[in-house]
Amino acid sequence: MGHTDNYTLLCDFYELTMGNGYFQTGMDQQICYFDVFFRDVPDGGGFAIAAGLEQIIDYIQDLRFSPEDVDFLRGKGVFSEAFLQYLLHFQFTGDIWAVPEGTPIFPGEPILTVRAPAIQAQFIETYVLLILNHQSLIATKSNRIVRAAQGRPVSEFGSRRAQGADAAVLGARASYIAGCAGTACTLADRVYGTPAGGTMAHSWVQMFPDEYTAFKTYCELYPHSATLLVDTYNVLKSGVPNAIRAFQEVLLPQGIHDFAIRLDSGDLTYLSKKARRMLDAAGLQSCKIVASNSLDEYIIRDLLLQGAQIDSFGVGERLITSKSEPVFGGVYKLSAIESKDGTILPRIKISENPAKITNPHFKKVYRLFENDTGKAIADLICVHDEVVDPAQPLELFDPEATWKRKTITDFTVRELLVPIFQSGELVYRQPSIEEMRTWCAGQIDTLWDEVKRFENPHNYYVDLSQKLWDIKHKLLAKRG
Amino acid sequence: MGHTDNYTLLCDFYELTMGNGYFQTGMDQQICYFDVFFRDVPDGGGFAIAAGLEQIIDYIQDLRFSPEDVDFLRGKGVFSEAFLQYLLHFQFTGDIWAVPEGTPIFPGEPILTVRAPAIQAQFIETYVLLILNHQSLIATKSNRIVRAAQGRPVSEFGSRRAQGADAAVLGARASYIAGCAGTACTLADRVYGTPAGGTMAHSWVQMFPDEYTAFKTYCELYPHSATLLVDTYNVLKSGVPNAIRAFQEVLLPQGIHDFAIRLDSGDLTYLSKKARRMLDAAGLQSCKIVASNSLDEYIIRDLLLQGAQIDSFGVGERLITSKSEPVFGGVYKLSAIESKDGTILPRIKISENPAKITNPHFKKVYRLFENDTGKAIADLICVHDEVVDPAQPLELFDPEATWKRKTITDFTVRELLVPIFQSGELVYRQPSIEEMRTWCAGQIDTLWDEVKRFENPHNYYVDLSQKLWDIKHKLLAKRG
Numbered sequence: 001m002g003h004t005d006n007y008t009l010l011c012d013f014y015e016l017t018m019g020n021g022y023f024q025t026g027m028d029q030q031i032c033y034f035d036v037f038f039r040d041v042p043d044g045g046g047f048a049i050a051a052g053l054e055q056i057i058d059y060i061q062d063l064r065f066s067p068e069d070v071d072f073l074r075g076k077g078v079f080s081e082a083f084l085q086y087l088l089h090f091q092f093t094g095d096i097w098a099v100p101e102g103t104p105i106f107p108g109e110p111i112l113t114v115r116a117p118a119i120q121a122q123f124i125e126t127y128v129l130l131i132l133n134h135q136s137l138i139a140t141k142s143n144r145i146v147r148a149a150q151g152r153p154v155s156e157f158g159s160r161r162a163q164g165a166d167a168a169v170l171g172a173r174a175s176y177i178a179g180c181a182g183t184a185c186t187l188a189d190r191v192y193g194t195p196a197g198g199t200m201a202h203s204w205v206q207m208f209p210d211e212y213t214a215f216k217t218y219c220e221l222y223p224h225s226a227t228l229l230v231d232t233y234n235v236l237k238s239g240v241p242n243a244i245r246a247f248q249e250v251l252l253p254q255g256i257h258d259f260a261i262r263l264d265s266g267d268l269t270y271l272s273k274k275a276r277r278m279l280d281a282a283g284l285q286s287c288k289i290v291a292s293n294s295l296d297e298y299i300i301r302d303l304l305l306q307g308a309q310i311d312s313f314g315v316g317e318r319l320i321t322s323k324s325e326p327v328f329g330g331v332y333k334l335s336a337i338e339s340k341d342g343t344i345l346p347r348i349k350i351s352e353n354p355a356k357i358t359n360p361h362f363k364k365v366y367r368l369f370e371n372d373t374g375k376a377i378a379d380l381i382c383v384h385d386e387v388v389d390p391a392q393p394l395e396l397f398d399p400e401a402t403w404k405r406k407t408i409t410d411f412t413v414r415e416l417l418v419p420i421f422q423s424g425e426l427v428y429r430q431p432s433i434e435e436m437r438t439w440c441a442g443q444i445d446t447l448w449d450e451v452k453r454f455e456n457p458h459n460y461y462v463d464l465s466q467k468l469w470d471i472k473h474k475l476l477a478k479r480g
Numbered sequence: 481m482g483h484t485d486n487y488t489l490l491c492d493f494y495e496l497t498m499g500n501g502y503f504q505t506g507m508d509q510q511i512c513y514f515d516v517f518f519r520d521v522p523d524g525g526g527f528a529i530a531a532g533l534e535q536i537i538d539y540i541q542d543l544r545f546s547p548e549d550v551d552f553l554r555g556k557g558v559f560s561e562a563f564l565q566y567l568l569h570f571q572f573t574g575d576i577w578a579v580p581e582g583t584p585i586f587p588g589e590p591i592l593t594v595r596a597p598a599i600q601a602q603f604i605e606t607y608v609l610l611i612l613n614h615q616s617l618i619a620t621k622s623n624r625i626v627r628a629a630q631g632r633p634v635s636e637f638g639s640r641r642a643q644g645a646d647a648a649v650l651g652a653r654a655s656y657i658a659g660c661a662g663t664a665c666t667l668a669d670r671v672y673g674t675p676a677g678g679t680m681a682h683s684w685v686q687m688f689p690d691e692y693t694a695f696k697t698y699c700e701l702y703p704h705s706a707t708l709l710v711d712t713y714n715v716l717k718s719g720v721p722n723a724i725r726a727f728q729e730v731l732l733p734q735g736i737h738d739f740a741i742r743l744d745s746g747d748l749t750y751l752s753k754k755a756r757r758m759l760d761a762a763g764l765q766s767c768k769i770v771a772s773n774s775l776d777e778y779i780i781r782d783l784l785l786q787g788a789q790i791d792s793f794g795v796g797e798r799l800i801t802s803k804s805e806p807v808f809g810g811v812y813k814l815s816a817i818e819s820k821d822g823t824i825l826p827r828i829k830i831s832e833n834p835a836k837i838t839n840p841h842f843k844k845v846y847r848l849f850e851n852d853t854g855k856a857i858a859d860l861i862c863v864h865d866e867v868v869d870p871a872q873p874l875e876l877f878d879p880e881a882t883w884k885r886k887t888i889t890d891f892t893v894r895e896l897l898v899p900i901f902q903s904g905e906l907v908y909r910q911p912s913i914e915e916m917r918t919w920c921a922g923q924i925d926t927l928w929d930e931v932k933r934f935e936n937p938h939n940y941y942v943d944l945s946q947k948l949w950d951i952k953h954k955l956l957a958k959r960g
Contacts, residue, residue: 009667010645012637014678016666021680021701027687034683072670078702122683126665129640130648137643157492160609161807163617164646165490168610171643185606186496187489190552198494200501203514203602203814206827207507221501222558233830265831317807326806327641327797334683347686350713351745 008063009072012126016073019119020083028086028119031338033362035110036132039355042140042325046457047104047447049143049440050111051174052135053420054101054430059127060092060421092120093424097417100431102177102440104447105136105416106462109365109379111330113417118337125332131170137328138171138320139178143444144454145315146179148297150304153181153312155197157292158320171320177436184314193433199262205232211239215246219259223251227260227290230275235266240275244282260288262314268293269308276309290314296324297454333358344384348475360475361468365416368394368408369446376446377408378461379416383468388413399464488543489552492606496553499599500563508566508599511818513842515590516612519835522620522805526937527584527927529623529920530591531654532615533900534581534910539607540572540901572600573904577897580911582657582920584927585616585896586942589845589859591810593897598817605812611650617808618651618800619658623924624934625795626659628777630784633661633792635677637772638800651800657916664794673913679742685712691719695726699739703731707740707770710755715746720755724762740768742794748773749788756789770794776804777934813838824864828955840955841948845896848874848888849926856926857888858941859896863948868893879944 022028041048065073065087074084094116105111112132114121146154156175162168172188182195189196200218208214211233219226228246230239243261251259261279263271268291279287291303292314300313317323335358336346346360362384368377378396380388388394390413398404420428431439450458464472502508521528545553545567554564574596585591592612594601626634636655642648652668662675669676680698688694691713699706708726710719723741731739741759743751748771759767771783772794780793797803815838816826826840842864848857858876860868868874870893878884900908911919930938944952 007645007667009670010639010648011666012639012664012678013666013669013676014664014680017679017702018681018684021684021698022687024701025697030687032683032687069670118687122681125681126639126648127645130642130645133641134643134647159490159492159606160812161613161809162610163614163643163801163806164650165487165607165610166644166646167614168490168606184492184494186491186493187487189493190489190549196493198492199497200494201498201602201605202829203512204498204501206814206829207502207510207512207598207817217505218501221504222497231831265833265836317809321643321801321806323806326643326801326803329641329797332640334686337687349682349686351711353745356745 006062006064006066007059007127008065009069010127010130011123015123015125017078018122020079022118022122023083023086024080028117030118031115032118032121032334033336033344034114034121034125034332035335035359035363036112036128036330036332037108037110038105038136038328038330039107040329041107042137042322042328043144044455044457045140045144046451046453046460047106048136048328049139049178050099050103050105050132050136051101051139051177052131052170053098055131055135055170056098056112056128057420057426057428057430059131060096060124061426063090063092063124065090090120091424092116092124092421094120094421095419095423096421098420099416100418100436100439102139102436102443103416104376104443106379106460108359108462109381110363110417113335113363115362129330129332133328133330134167135170135174136330137322137326138174139440140328141322141325142175142180142319143178143440144297145295145300145313145319147452148300148304148454149313152310154179155312155314156180156183156185156319157314158316159185161317162320167320173433175319176433177440179437179441181312199227200229202229202232205229212242212245215242216250219246219250223254223256225258225260226251227262229264230261231263231265235263235271236274236278240278244279244284247284247287248282257286259286260290260311262290262292264292268310269303269306272309273307288312292316294318301454335360336362346471346475348472350476357476359464359468360472363468366413367416369412369414371410371412374446375448376460377411378463380463380465381468382465383471386465386467396461396463397466398461399469402469486542486544486546487539487607488545489549490607490610491603495603495605497558498602500559502598502602503563503566504560508597510598511595512598512601512814513816513824514594514601514605514812515815515839515843516592516608516810516812517588517590518585518616518808518810519587520809521587522617522802522808523624524935524937525620525624526931526933526940527586528616528808529619529658530579530583530585530612530616531581531619531657532611532650533578535611535615535650536578536592536608537900537906537908537910539611540576540604541906543570543572543604545570570600571904572596572604572901574600574901575899575903576901578900579896580898580916580919582619582916583896583923586859586940588839588942589861590843590897593815593843595842609810609812613808613810614647615650615654616810617802617806618654619920620808621802621805622655622660622799623658623920624777625775625780625793625799627932628780628784628934629793632790634659635792635794636660636663636665636799637794638796639665641797642800647800653913655799656913657920659917659921661792679707680709682709682712685709692722692725695722696730699726699730703734703736705738705740706731707742709744710741711743711745715743715751716754716758720758724759724764727764727767728762737766739766740770740791742770742772744772748790749783749786752789753787768792772796774798781934815840816842826951826955828952830956837956839944839948840952843948846893847896849892849894851890851892854926855928856940857891858943860943860945861948862945863951866945866947876941876943877946878941879949882949
């Protein structure tokens, strides 16, 4: 990137003023627990998808202040010299647990937990949130679009409308984990292995004396998987007939039947049906039709409902910015501190708005699966030292309407948060992008269709254990 | 950044397939002209603000394919070896003109023009669009928010919700050019000189045994410009009284009167009025009130209309993502090619949608200012070799309703596009960020208030010269 190759200083300035404050008052070694969680699923959906952990790991491992960074901070005139000297040797020595990338996640549950000395735990807030918020947003949106396409491949085409270079490259990465078939972004392929593809822009057609010559030349150069963009002048009068002629004259004589046209404007239902008939009438049943132009999950769903003859989709700005809801509201909240003897003291943040009250304490999260179907029943947030034994019946209750209770049996459990760093050492094997993509698809299969509806989905249960509920309400009674 | 320090491969894959195609067919040295322009102002506003040119300059100067990049491309199995060898020596040798950063811009007019051999002009499409789209989006949104605050300082607080690291840092940059007073992003200050500030999060308050001790400790550590966050427990019952006590006990005895409280939740009109009365009653008239929490231009306007007692604003996710409209739709379109003898041959892109028809030819843009008031009257898009003489009366006409004509006199002109690169050499002096910010404010002052309305603004005139109009309609008649 143009401005730096290290993101240590990508922090909110208050993390440094607080850090200096902890340092000056002897609180810097105070062990703290922070949780990342989010409050609402974007687009009113039933679940989100976690993404971005690999970049957080890179960031934690690269954390260091250069002498120039420290000189810059000294120039602000607010930090003690002892603190500035400390920063020169700053490194992360704490513990991190997180949900693996590609896992469905739900509001209110921790998706990443940090245990570290105050100064360190506070310092990483901005970057950790930024990465998880961005990539989880794009993974969640992409998966909605992929599901709308009902098995037809979706390619990510949005680099030019992304909010910066990272948004393009890491957005392509997140979209691939969440099920996109590929991207137009070459750099994402080079760095993350998300397969890049693409054929031509309108300018290719405009550069030639006529559309037919442009198509013919392209087929000669790229006889395999040629996709011709047919809307530079007029789709049905010019684009499709010229494409048919190029396929027939250049590719069929070579025995090649793997080619496509792309529609990028106009009414895609109407044009795809007309084009399909023209292609079929010319004996080009094998020719695929690709569609693009301001698509999202709603438009794709409607196109398919109307019988549009589209075999794959290219999706740009509405995916790469999650245009309909461009913010994933993950927050980073203190949940506990440790006394000198190692006792964990839970902390709560109260708010005028009940939804903004935090779940205190060092916690773990179990996902409970019905043995019969393999489907996820609920997530259960517990205190860190609780153990759920699937051999015993388990009573769950609604944390708001506590009289709503049910007992489950015949289930299995999985802990959602896995160890990533222990005492500053990486203890997690980073999966490959293909592993994450496969994991994501498999985990989404454990969700009921009711949870996957685009609008008004079933509200998946995220419950608190009785022990955690009691601790939370004791703190509320004290502070409220 | 984590993935690379060079953005050469941040291109759509089709730019490489087309590039290889031009190379293979001997068209790679064909001189082409491309324009960047946009079609709609975000949020229905009356104008946008150009930003991002500095990063485009860096990108053009850094363009190079490493041997590893070329190996990667070779592995895709679609490029000729001669093309791959060519890429090893690839550099930009063309010309670029652009609108300086901070300038108000309008739909349909070129804001950046490239003249270069086909392969080069095509290759830079994605990155040029990505940068201009992102930063112009954030500059445009930020300026709306700054104008809503009616002179009260606005700080950019959104890093944690930005769409990636670049979005945070370059978003802070764009927001500062457009009038924000500062940012919370430390790295933006370090790299771009956008002043960073910040004091405390809720976690600071939670870390201490009680709120008063947290506030008192902060005031002792940072006696100058202390801003205390007063909503961790209860704003009026606890936060404001504890802040008043800390100011009175720690700062007033030192003769310090420069401090503030920050409200980050609840009804900001109600709480700010109540807090103001409590502060005034305690003799703390000098205490400022800062407000944050999901603000944008509409909420700020309404808060001030209701008499909220707020002295400055912190704006996060709705600024840094331009949440209400997160896409700036700049496009990159071929406008002309040059024949071997240097004749410029205009090109047009037709569309079923008339708004998507391009303005052909190598062009220049004049902004016309009324001498009387200094206000901008209209922008006039001309063919490159036309000269507008302000000493002569000038007839303008509506390019859609061509019978709407008026003649203007007593005006001055300025060309909007200035030379940036000539034959690959940088010929532009990059202004400082303070110069760009001052330029932006001054240029917005040349717009009538009617153009600056948030909703249903006056439609600023962007006209075509008679010569350009004639060329466009001749091409339309031929292709339509």
